[in-house]
């Protein structure tokens with residue numbers, strides 16, 4: 001169990017000793033659409049709604065060097081044109097069964113404050129754990145252009161996955177790490193964490209399930225150094241993590257934990273175990289490798305990395321490729337009405 005208190009202790013230690021390593025930075029929301037160039041390339045729209053951050057090369061299909069194609073990014077690190085995305089959170093009103101999107105809000109604390117970050121998520125690239133780099137013993141290889149991976153799966157309905165977790169926020173206290181939706185009302189939102197696998201086969205940019213070119217040696221929660229990679233996946237890559245704070249308190253007056261079952265879900269009508277995340281590498285040139293070779297990069301970057309103000313990052317946008325209404329109350333989750341009509345049509349024909 002790791003609480004926010006320990007994260008604060010590490011942050012305080014960092015402020016007096018900057019030998020710590022790894023990157024942590026905010027990315028504002030780039031777009032909210034039914035697109036998924038990793039799991040459903042070419043699908044316009046994809047099956048369920050995602051919250052997407054990062055570079056403006058984002059599209060239904062993404063091949064080749066993303067960092068070369070993009071011209072802006074919603075991330076604080078100006079050379080990071082990667083895309084990071086997760087299923088969107090929804091609230092289903094227990095009284096009338098209608099759905100409402102739950103917005104992400106910037107993860108706190110951010111060094112220097114939110115600085116104009118809008119929604120989005122916080123990204124980490126760690127070399128060892130939150131407090132050291134150990135680069136002498138363990139070189140870290142940055143991902144190559146075209147690389148992508150996912151963690152978790154919307155089709156999983158009950159098995160907890162190490163590194164995919166929830167916390168019930170009360171003030172700045174993030175609370176106990178759990179593997180499913182928190183039970184009661186969370187007065188400051190629901191915090192979700194997605195840790196990706198740290199070992200790569202060194203050959204494939206992707207694999208049919210978007211995961212088997214990677215191997216996870218981490219079995220515990222929190223920011224721990226990954227145990228040694230196996231011979232099948234010998235290349236140690238940065239440990240990538242996303243953190244998101246979802247603004248659930250705006251719905252707290254609409255449900256009663258004593259009577260109603262959990263009203264929060266993922267955009268595929270998903271259970272807690274179905275939480276997942278997608279990563280599309282897109283750093284420009286060798287900018288990520290340079291950062292991973294250093295031990296002074298932490299929290300807000302380092303000399304080698306260009307940063308931009310979040311007010312500038314927030315101006316980066318992409319086209320609305322799907323054009324569907326996602327705000328306000330709705331009888332269906334995005335995509336669910338069409339899927340239901342298709343099913344009725346099939347059954348009618350049969």
Ligand SMILES: *[C@@H]1O[C@H](CO)[C@@H](O)[C@H](O)[C@H]1NC(C)=O
Pocket residue numbers: 057058059060061319
């Ligand atoms: C998106 O992809 C399509 C098909 O590959 C391409 O024609 C289009 O230019 C791309 N749009 C953007 C904004 O990248």
Ligand SMILES: *[C@@H]1O[C@H](CO)[C@@H](O)[C@H](O)[C@H]1NC(C)=O
Pocket residue numbers: 093096097098254329
């Ligand atoms: C369902 O309840 C919400 C919250 O009270 C309300 O805003 C919304 O209009 C209701 N929808 C319908 C279809 O009654």
